[in-house]
Amino acid sequence: MDKMMFLLSEGLKNLWRHKLTAFTAVFSIFLTLTVAGSLIVVSDNTGKIIDYLRDKYKIEVFFKQNTSNERIKEIVKEFQSIRGVRSTTVITKSDAKKIFKSQFGENILDIVGFNPLPASCVINLVKEKKDKLNLRPIIDRLRKFSEVDEVNYQGRLINRIENSYQAFVKVSIILLIIILIISILIISNTVRLTIYAKKDLIKSFQLVGATRAFVKTPFILEGIFHGLIGAVFASVLLLVSLEFSSNFIFTITGVKIDYSFLNLFFILSSLGIVISFLGSNRAISQFLK
Amino acid sequence: MIQLDNVSYSYEKGGGVSNVNLTIQKDEYAFLIGPTGSGKTTLLRLAYMDLFPKVGRVVVNKYDSSKIKPKKIPYFRRNIGMVFQDYHLLDDRNLFDNIALPLHVMGFQKDEIIDRVKESLEEIGLDSKSNHYPNELSGGEQQRACVARALVKEPDIILADEPTGNLDPVTSFELIKLLEEINREGTSILMASHNYNLIKGRGHRIIEIQNGVVRKS
Ligand SMILES: Nc1ncnc2c1ncn2[C@@H]1O[C@H](COP(=O)(O)OP(=O)(O)OP(=O)(O)O)[C@@H](O)[C@H]1O
Numbered sequence: 413m414d415k416m417m418f419l420l421s422e423g424l425k426n427l428w429r430h431k432l433t434a435f436t437a438v439f440s441i442f443l444t445l446t447v448a449g450s451l452i453v454v455s456d457n458t459g460k461i462i463d464y465l466r467d468k469y470k471i472e473v474f475f476k477q478n479t480s481n482e483r484i485k486e487i488v489k490e491f492q493s494i495r496g497v498r499s500t501t502v503i504t505k506s507d508a509k510k511i512f513k514s515q516f517g518e519n520i521l522d523i524v525g526f527n528p529l530p531a532s533c534v535i536n537l538v539k540e541k542k543d544k545l546n547l548r549p550i551i552d553r554l555r556k557f558s559e560v561d562e563v564n565y566q567g568r569l570i571n572r573i574e575n576s577y578q579a580f581v582k583v584s585i586i587l588l589i590i591i592l593i594i595s596i597l598i599i600s601n602t603v604r605l606t607i608y609a610k611k612d613l614i615k616s617f618q619l620v621g622a623t624r625a626f627v628k629t630p631f632i633l634e635g636i637f638h639g640l641i642g643a644v645f646a647s648v649l650l651l652v653s654l655e656f657s658s659n660f661i662f663t664i665t666g667v668k669i670d671y672s673f674l675n676l677f678f679i680l681s682s683l684g685i686v687i688s689f690l691g692s693n694r695a696i697s698q699f700l701k
Numbered sequence: 702m703i704q705l706d707n708v709s710y711s712y713e714k715g716g717g718v719s720n721v722n723l724t725i726q727k728d729e730y731a732f733l734i735g736p737t738g739s740g741k742t743t744l745l746r747l748a749y750m751d752l753f754p755k756v757g758r759v760v761v762n763k764y765d766s767s768k769i770k771p772k773k774i775p776y777f778r779r780n781i782g783m784v785f786q787d788y789h790l791l792d793d794r795n796l797f798d799n800i801a802l803p804l805h806v807m808g809f810q811k812d813e814i815i816d817r818v819k820e821s822l823e824e825i826g827l828d829s830k831s832n833h834y835p836n837e838l839s840g841g842e843q844q845r846a847c848v849a850r851a852l853v854k855e856p857d858i859i860l861a862d863e864p865t866g867n868l869d870p871v872t873s874f875e876l877i878k879l880l881e882e883i884n885r886e887g888t889s890i891l892m893a894s895h896n897y898n899l900i901k902g903r904g905h906r907i908i909e910i911q912n913g914v915v916r917k918s
């Protein structure tokens with residue numbers, strides 16, 4: 413217990429003893445986390461927009477004139493078992509007639525003498541977040557039914573949205589990984605400089621009987637403090653700039669950026685701790701062999 | 702307690718010790734005497750497993766240099782107080798914390814650490830300097846600090862490398878007597894020195910080393 417307290421206080425004191433390293437490490441973690449945090453907020457909100465759009469995706473299926481309502485019911489039941497279909501709404505010939513009436517104010521029977529409006533079915537698609545939504549197989553299966561006359565869908569638009577979203581997610585992830593690796597390297601090199609400057613001290617530690625773990629722990633704790641401090645700064649910066657920009661963006665585009673500050677802080681702190689742990693652990697382990 | 706079997710060690714650029722056979726019994730107080738450059742420090746570093754023999758083996762407290770795993774070395778050192786010729790004090794903390802370090806390493810409770818450090822500072826006559834940093838101590842004070850750091854562990858064995866090198870004759874003599882007292886309480890001591898006058902006639906075993914070879918023991 414007292415040993416843990418000692419190691420903890422060593423770590424804290426090191427923070428002060430190695431001010432320059434602390435500054436460099438905290439600053440690079442701060443930059444990394446600010447970028448990472450922005451990416452997370454942006455992709456989170458893009459995800460929401462995509463969800464919203466996917467909610468609007470729909471396929472309209474028109475049935476041939478002489479298909480009975482019973483047969484339509486059976487077919488629609490089969491539609492529901494297709495992968496990617498979330499819900500279906502059947503519009504029978506008489507429903508269509510009513511819709512016509514409500515939209516044009518006139519009875520179609522009075523105009524043409526019979527009901528030419530086909531029965532149809534509106535299919536809503538599932539919203540699967542990360543996966544790309546592929547319409548082709550769904551459309552093909554719908555077309556196989558001999559009773560189906562025509563299938564309408566916004567294929568081009570959906571494809572374009574899906575493709576850009578996929579590309580965006582991929583680029584963000586790659587960017588994030590590159591930034592994390594770079595900052596781990598920066599940190600481990602910064603920490604290594606301190607360690608070289610302290611090599612006599614480390615030797616003295618070992619000469620009084622300190623184990624590897626005992627020598628390492630203060631350095632690693634010091635690194636974890638860097639990570640936490642960097643995360644606090646990055647979170648505060650993001651919070652302030654999000655508060656400012658979200659109003660601004662809302663008035664221009666009507667899109668409300670939403671995010672949970674606690675979540676963001678939690679993610680950034682964890683990232684910060686992991687980065688600085690890996691960085692300082694790499695440095696000290698290489699030194700101690 | 703300390704046993705060297707046909708030990709040879711040579712540095713890359715020459716120098717070292719060769720064919721050393723030596724046994725220090727439990728409760729013994731032995732001096733290692735020899736001119737500068739004769740291999741005293743080398744021999745003590747071998748006994749502290751800071752160096753490993755190229756030939757032969759060193760056995761201390763049942764730890765065998767030819768078999769010990771690197772992981773075990775810190776534990777081996779916990780029962781040995783080493784006074785380094787070049788002190789190895791940590792310049793980033795004051796005297797008190799320097800002397801407390803081995804106890805923190807060994808996992809002592811805070812209260813016990815404070816008691817023991819105070820005690821050994823008093824013994825060595827540095828209690829008024831406990832918040833000085835090493836660079837705020839005189840050479841002799843640093844040397845005594847290093848002795849205090851070895852004593853605070855209450856070790857089975859003390860290896861002292863020229864612990865009086867920077868002390869005036871009176872203080873040197875006091876240190877010899879302090880070590881005699883500690884030796885009476887059951888700690889084996891091996892002390893290197895080139896000051897024969899300081900130790901002659903006190904009835905201790907004297908080991909002579911010259912050019913890396915043990916002459917007389
Ligand atoms: N790290 C080293 N690298 C190369 N040679 C060394 C090293 N340390 C000591 N030597 C050489 O080994 C020989 C023995 O050195 P050692 O330090 O053991 O002598 P010593 O008896 O302790 O001398 P002193 O009384 O001056 O402390 C010397 O000739 C020295 O030059």
Ligand SMILES: [Mg+2]
Nearest residue numbers: 741742786862
């Ligand atoms: Mg020497």
